[in-house]
Amino acid sequence: xxxxxxxxxxxxxxxxxxxxxxxxxxxxxxxxxxxxxxxxxxxxxxxxxxxxxxxxxxxxxxxxxxxxxxxxxxxxxxxxxxxxxxxxxxxxxxxxxxxxxxxxxxxxxxxxxxxxxxxxxxxxxxxxxxxxxxxxxxxxxxxxxxxxxxxxxxxxxxxxxxxxxxxxxxxxxxxxxxxxxxxxxxxxxxxxxxxxxxxxxxxxxxxxxxxxxxxxxxxxxxxxxxxxxxxxxxxxxxxxxxxxxxxxxxxxxxxxxxxxxxxxxxxxxxxxxxxxxxxxxxxxxxxxxxxxxxxxxxxxxxxxxxxxxxxxxxxxxxxxxxxxxxxxxxxxxxxxxxxxxxxxxxxxxxxxxxxxxxxxxxxxxxxxxxxxxxxxxxxxxxxxxxxxxxxxxxxxxxxxxxxxxxxxxxxxxxxxxxxxxxxxxxxxxxxxxxxxxxxxxxxxxxxxxxxxxxxxxxxxxxxxxxxxxxxxxxxxxxxxxxxxxxxxxxxxxxxxxxxxxxxxxxxxxxxxxxxxxxxxxxxxxxxxxxxxxxxxxxxxxxxxxxxxxxxxxxxxxxxxxxxxxxxxxxxxxxxxxxxxxxxxxxxxxxxxxxxxxxxxxxxxxxxxxxxxxxxxxxxxxxxxxxxxxxxxxxxxxxxxxxxxxxxxxxxxxxxxxxxxxxxxxxxxxxxxxxxxxxxxxxxxxxxxxxxxxxxxxxxxxxxxxxxxxxxxxxxxxxxxxxxxxxxxxxxxxxxxxxxxxxxxxxxxxxxxxxxxxxxxxxxxxxxxx
Amino acid sequence: xxxxxxxxxxxxxxxxxxxxxxxxxxxxxxxxxxxxxxxxxxxxxxxxxxxxxxxxxxxxxxxxxxxxxxxxxxxxxxxxxxxxxxxxxxxxxxxxxxxxxxxxxxxxxxxxxxxxxxxxxxxxxxxxxxxxxxxxx
Numbered sequence: 001x002x003x004x005x006x007x008x009x010x011x012x013x014x015x016x017x018x019x020x021x022x023x024x025x026x027x028x029x030x031x032x033x034x035x036x037x038x039x040x041x042x043x044x045x046x047x048x049x050x051x052x053x054x055x056x057x058x059x060x061x062x063x064x065x066x067x068x069x070x071x072x073x074x075x076x077x078x079x080x081x082x083x084x085x086x087x088x089x090x091x092x093x094x095x096x097x098x099x100x101x102x103x104x105x106x107x108x109x110x111x112x113x114x115x116x117x118x119x120x121x122x123x124x125x126x127x128x129x130x131x132x133x134x135x136x137x138x139x140x141x142x143x144x145x146x147x148x149x150x151x152x153x154x155x156x157x158x159x160x161x162x163x164x165x166x167x168x169x170x171x172x173x174x175x176x177x178x179x180x181x182x183x184x185x186x187x188x189x190x191x192x193x194x195x196x197x198x199x200x201x202x203x204x205x206x207x208x209x210x211x212x213x214x215x216x217x218x219x220x221x222x223x224x225x226x227x228x229x230x231x232x233x234x235x236x237x238x239x240x241x242x243x244x245x246x247x248x249x250x251x252x253x254x255x256x257x258x259x260x261x262x263x264x265x266x267x268x269x270x271x272x273x274x275x276x277x278x279x280x281x282x283x284x285x286x287x288x289x290x291x292x293x294x295x296x297x298x299x300x301x302x303x304x305x306x307x308x309x310x311x312x313x314x315x316x317x318x319x320x321x322x323x324x325x326x327x328x329x330x331x332x333x334x335x336x337x338x339x340x341x342x343x344x345x346x347x348x349x350x351x352x353x354x355x356x357x358x359x360x361x362x363x364x365x366x367x368x369x370x371x372x373x374x375x376x377x378x379x380x381x382x383x384x385x386x387x388x389x390x391x392x393x394x395x396x397x398x399x400x401x402x403x404x405x406x407x408x409x410x411x412x413x414x415x416x417x418x419x420x421x422x423x424x425x426x427x428x429x430x431x432x433x434x435x436x437x438x439x440x441x442x443x444x445x446x447x448x449x450x451x452x453x454x455x456x457x458x459x460x461x462x463x464x465x466x467x468x469x470x471x472x473x474x475x476x477x478x479x480x481x482x483x484x485x486x487x488x489x490x491x492x493x494x495x496x497x498x499x500x501x502x503x504x505x506x507x508x509x510x511x512x513x514x515x516x517x518x519x520x521x522x523x524x525x526x527x528x529x530x531x532x533x534x535x536x537x538x539x540x541x542x543x544x545x546x547x548x549x550x551x552x553x554x555x556x557x558x559x560x561x562x563x564x565x566x567x568x569x570x571x572x573x574x575x576x577x578x579x580x581x582x583x584x585x586x587x588x589x590x591x592x593x594x595x596x597x598x599x600x601x602x603x604x605x606x607x608x609x610x611x612x613x614x615x616x617x618x619x620x621x622x623x624x625x626x627x628x629x630x631x632x633x634x635x636x637x638x639x640x641x642x643x644x645x646x647x648x649x650x651x652x653x654x655x656x657x658x659x660x661x662x663x664x665x666x667x668x669x670x671x672x673x674x675x676x677x678x679x680x681x682x683x684x685x686x687x688x689x690x691x692x693x694x695x696x697x698x699x700x701x702x703x704x705x706x707x708x709x710x711x712x713x714x715x716x717x718x719x720x721x722x723x724x725x726x727x728x729x730x731x732x733x734x735x736x737x738x739x740x741x742x743x744x745x746x747x748x749x750x751x752x753x754x755x756x757x758x759x760x761x762x763x764x765x766x767x768x769x
Numbered sequence: 770x771x772x773x774x775x776x777x778x779x780x781x782x783x784x785x786x787x788x789x790x791x792x793x794x795x796x797x798x799x800x801x802x803x804x805x806x807x808x809x810x811x812x813x814x815x816x817x818x819x820x821x822x823x824x825x826x827x828x829x830x831x832x833x834x835x836x837x838x839x840x841x842x843x844x845x846x847x848x849x850x851x852x853x854x855x856x857x858x859x860x861x862x863x864x865x866x867x868x869x870x871x872x873x874x875x876x877x878x879x880x881x882x883x884x885x886x887x888x889x890x891x892x893x894x895x896x897x898x899x900x901x902x903x904x905x906x
Contacts, residue, residue: 749889
């Protein structure tokens with residue numbers, strides 16, 4: 001299991017050295033990875049259908065409670081089948097789609113990384129592990145959206161997507177940690193036992209807020225929805241895979257996964273129903289105004305995600321069953337539509353609906369795929385979409401009181417609009433007269449039209465023979481969400497009842513809308529007037545403001561003068577330490593604890609003071625440096641007097657090297673120019689003097705405190721016993737605190753590399769600004 | 770620098786100082802000294818040589834770029850840090866040979882750790898100083 005989860009990660013790492021061999025024809029072979037995983041997880045289906053679940057445990061960081069804990073139940077299985085199944089098709093599809101692209105290997109690397117993190121996400125039982133995979137999906141999505149990194153648009157969209165999903169992930173982590181802290185475990189399955197406690201806890205609202213924020217940002221719910229249409233800048237296989245079928249459903253997944261732990265209360269239901277309901281209406285309404293095929297699909301995807309959130313919010317058994325089925329329905333038809341759009345874009349070079357028509361004459365198999373997907377999205381009887389739609393209506397009708405009418409009406413309107421959007425994407429480009437300019441268009445490589453066709457056919461097969469999946473995938477998933485027994489069998493025919501009537505009305509209204517409303521660019525323009533109030537504009541504005549504030553702050557704080565930085569740092573330290581000294585009580589110096597002064601102390605001190613004075617007043621740089629080194633050597637002598645020989649030798653050598661360094665740098669500079677005026681010198685003098693006074697006071701103050709010898713005694717006693725060394729300082733450095741030393745030398749190495757690369761990097765004149 | 774006395778002296782001082790630096794490194798476990806100081810002394814020896822003979826000649830003497838000592842040192846320290854893992858002990862456990870070696874004394878993983886620090890310090894000091902000196906010429 002661990003290998004299955006990590007396989008994608010390993011492959012993506014192997015791609016760094018080996019990727020160049022997979023740019024050509026071999027690229028198709030990478031699809032063996034998702035296909036293999038698909039078959040592996042397929043083997044679990046019969047046992048999961050029987051109600052079994054599987055737990056896997058591998059230690060990772062047991063001391064922090066982070067372990068590879070995987071849990072495979074119906075919900076995880078449904079998602080993992082989607083991820084690997086659609087992943088297989090997308091991997092195959094991308095090979096001809098991006099044929100000859102110079103970064104094809106990189107693309108597959110990102111895609112494998114994404115698939116692995118998604119598989120890990122849905123299988124994780126440990127919430128911290130889940131969070132790690134969650135972030136990995138955001139990051140791999142960032143790379144995939146920005147894949148065409150020469151385009152400023154792509155880069156910007158990638159940034160927005162990362163900003164929104166990353167910010168949401170941050171909040172989600174807060175929620176998960178809070179849950180883990182309160183329930184005392186990081187395993188979701190173990191949290192089930194403390195579900196009642198969590199729901200009654202004072203922090204329950206806060207947990208919900210965090211979790212919802214994570215789910216809404218990831219699943220593009222209003223007002224965070226706008227990153228998803230932007231993410232359509234990615235190559236189409238990515239849109240099909242990440243931004244319709246899998247990643248955006250991660251938010252839905254986390255809500256479903258946490259439903260047994262957190263769900264079922266009013267605090268759970270209302271926000272989800274309101275946000276989900278609003279999102280589905282808003283996005284469905286928006287989708288019909290788009291003229292870009294991918295735009296239509298993006299907004300209808302947001303609407304579908306809204307439906308899912310809405311259904312999980314309602315939280316009855318019917319609605320959870322509907323959600324499980326709809327995840328599958330939507331993934332099948334939306335991935336098919338996206339892949340189909342990719343082919344159209346690839347062959348005709350446009351995605352503008354108003355220009356596309358009659359393509360069935362040149363791309364028949366694709367037209368069939370589009371038709372099947374559109375019909376499934378419309379919910380025509382005998383398609384899988386019909387069953388999904390039935391379940392949604394059943395769920396909304398069976399809620400209590402007057403809400404059932406409202407919710408059903410909401411669902412009805414959304415479905416009508418979605419049906420229109422589906423027809424627009426799946427049927428419109430293929431019907432009517434073929435424009436002259438597209439007559440030369442031909443069918444692409446079979447790997448590009450077969451995947452959407454297969455998905456379309458699957459939609460039809462599952463619709464006609466629902467027994468294929470009801471007990472194996474949909475029911476176990478619903479059971480896992482509800483944490484209760486659900487044994488509804490999916491049926492194509494329910495008899496004449498109100499649900500059938502609603503489905504009929506949906507079909508009728510949607511078809512009418514499709515027949516009478518033609519997509520124009522005018523609608524878009526009308527809609528653009530409201531852009532001023534859209535969340536996207538607000539987000540962009542606030543990003544701009546942040547940038548402005550940051551620029552303003554940097555200009556003030558980082559003006560490029562080292563002397564200003566130093567002065568600021570020292571003044572800040574003086575103020576802080578001085579404040580603490582004054583607030584910390586009266587300043588009292590116990591002169592009796594100060595050791596007696598010998599004659600050599602006085603002599604060295606005299607030299608020291610003389611050197612300092614010389615440093616300040618000399619007009620020559622070299623003299624100043626030499627005088628400074630005298631100061632350093634005097635301090636070394638003090639170390640020797642007070643028995644710190646190790647410190648003394650180190651200081652001595654360092655001082656020598658510092659002088660050498662200074663000489664090397666300053667040797668070539670012109671002689672001292674008197675740049676500082678009297679005022680600047682006075683200020684520097686005051687700063688330096690006060691810093692000296694504060695530090696001296698602190699040093700003298702320290703003598704007052706009780707001295708704790710425990711640590712030094714331990715080292716003194718054990719240096720020889722445990723580490724076989726007599727020099728305690730050295731034993732501490734190489735043994736007791738060896739890890740510190742290790743990291744210090746790493747830092748030193750980095751500093752050396754930094755100096756080296758800064759100085760070696762001499763820009764050519766043409767590269768300079 | 771044109772001083773003949775210094776030039777002649779530095780040719781002899783280089784091996785002596787290097788020997789001294791090794792001495793400091795080895796005695797570190799019992800008396801003041803250790804890898805860090807030893808490394809600094811060795812670096813000073815080369816710097817002195819470069820002052821009198823020119824940086825190019827010192828680099829020739831070293832045969833490799835001093836920067837390559839950085840990974841050597843880091844690798845040595847890391848290895849001696851991780852070595853106890855092979856005998857199922859926690860990282861950084863001191864491993865010691867049973868018998869003392871003549872002249873050097875007890876040999877353990879701490880000595881190799883210190884040796885790594887020594888090489889690293891020589892590497893970084895010389896890298897920084899030589900880069901700057903070449904740059905400022």
